[in-house]
Amino acid sequence: MSDNIFEKVKPVIADKLGIGEDEIKLESHFINDLGADSLGLVDITMALEEEYNMEIPDEEASKLLTVGAMIDYIKNHVK
Amino acid sequence: MKIDLSGKNVLITGSQRGIGQAIALGFAKAGANVLVNYPFESEKTAAEETSDLLKSFGVSSMIYQADISKQKEVDQMIEDMLSQWGSIDILVNNAGITRDKLLIKMDDEDWQKVLDINLTGTFRCCRAVSKVMMSKRYGRIINISSVMGLQGNAGQTNYSASKGGIIAFSKAMAKEFGARNITVNCVAPGYISTAMTQVLPETVRQNFINRVLIKREGSPDDIMHAVLFLASDQASYITGQVIVVDGGLTL
Numbered sequence: 001m002s003d004n005i006f007e008k009v010k011p012v013i014a015d016k017l018g019i020g021e022d023e024i025k026l027e028s029h030f031i032n033d034l035g036a037d038s039l040g041l042v043d044i045t046m047a048l049e050e051e052y053n054m055e056i057p058d059e060e061a062s063k064l065l066t067v068g069a070m071i072d073y074i075k076n077h078v079k
Numbered sequence: 080m081k082i083d084l085s086g087k088n089v090l091i092t093g094s095q096r097g098i099g100q101a102i103a104l105g106f107a108k109a110g111a112n113v114l115v116n117y118p119f120e121s122e123k124t125a126a127e128e129t130s131d132l133l134k135s136f137g138v139s140s141m142i143y144q145a146d147i148s149k150q151k152e153v154d155q156m157i158e159d160m161l162s163q164w165g166s167i168d169i170l171v172n173n174a175g176i177t178r179d180k181l182l183i184k185m186d187d188e189d190w191q192k193v194l195d196i197n198l199t200g201t202f203r204c205c206r207a208v209s210k211v212m213m214s215k216r217y218g219r220i221i222n223i224s225s226v227m228g229l230q231g232n233a234g235q236t237n238y239s240a241s242k243g244g245i246i247a248f249s250k251a252m253a254k255e256f257g258a259r260n261i262t263v264n265c266v267a268p269g270y271i272s273t274a275m276t277q278v279l280p281e282t283v284r285q286n287f288i289n290r291v292l293i294k295r296e297g298s299p300d301d302i303m304h305a306v307l308f309l310a311s312d313q314a315s316y317i318t319g320q321v322i323v324v325d326g327g328l329t330l
Binding site for chain 2: 015016018037039043046
């Protein structure tokens with residue numbers, strides 16, 4: 001299921017950060033590796049919340065700093 | 080310098096008459112499609128007439144009734160504009176009201192109503208378009224403030240606060256969205272001849288005009304030119320600024 005989610009979140013992250021999908025790895029850090037700023041992170045989180053029809057509380061979202069962590073969170077919380 | 084905005088989609092709040100209408104016409108002449116927002120049914124005819132005028136310049140235009148002090152109506156307007164035209168490139172927050180009273184006579188409702196429409200309405204429209212502009216990495220937001228927001232005016236504590244708030248809001252927003260190629264600027268009109276100023280007593284009017292260095296009343300077109308410039312590609316490196324258009328009134 002992780003692979004499936006990874007394939008789905010890739011284009012979202014790429015679109016929001018204006019980068020290529022091939023730059024995005026599971027271990028990529030949003031800020032250090034992918035160049036996201038705080039607004040970019042919020043933008044990605046909001047888009048994924050919409051995509052998966054779920055809510056990621058701010059205090060949780062602020063800890064999801066790698067693509068892998070984000071995917072794990074979605075995997076564990078999606079209905 | 081020719082300003083070309085062909086193909087751009089513009090939302091102007093309160094553009095059925097007054098300064099907003101002049102701005103709408105300016106955009107249409109520059110080739111932009113304009114959504115004419117108006118607040119309630121009794122303004123519909125004015126909105127329709129404005130919209131017809133805009134179409135005579137060969138651009139698309141639609142009218143949309145929405146009270147910007149109501150979040151639902153703002154969101155619906157943005158959603159419908161997007162489904163009709165596909166994008167929002169430029170937002171002009173122009174809608175505004177006055178409820179002039181001396182502070183000692185001002186009740187909560189006079190205060191709240193002016194803040195709700197002028198300041199909170201601006202915030203709501205900005206928030207609603209920010210997502211769209213963010214993903215497009217393009218946006219021009221021009222908020223109509225007032226010289227009263229810089230200097231304050233007796234009898235207008237509510238209006239002055241709302242217009243000063245717009246300036247501070249715009250600067251903060253400019254900082255949040257600069258990296259997304261979204262500029263946020265203000266135009267601060269001085270004494271402009273519109274329905275809003277025609278209700279002022281003659282002595283007040285004369286007093287203003289006497290203090291204006293360029294010896295005439297400002298016209299809505301004076302404001303439109305500044306707004307159009309800030310919306311243009313030529314102004315792409317200007318953000319978080321206030322252009323005062325007051326003929327030198329506050330100098």
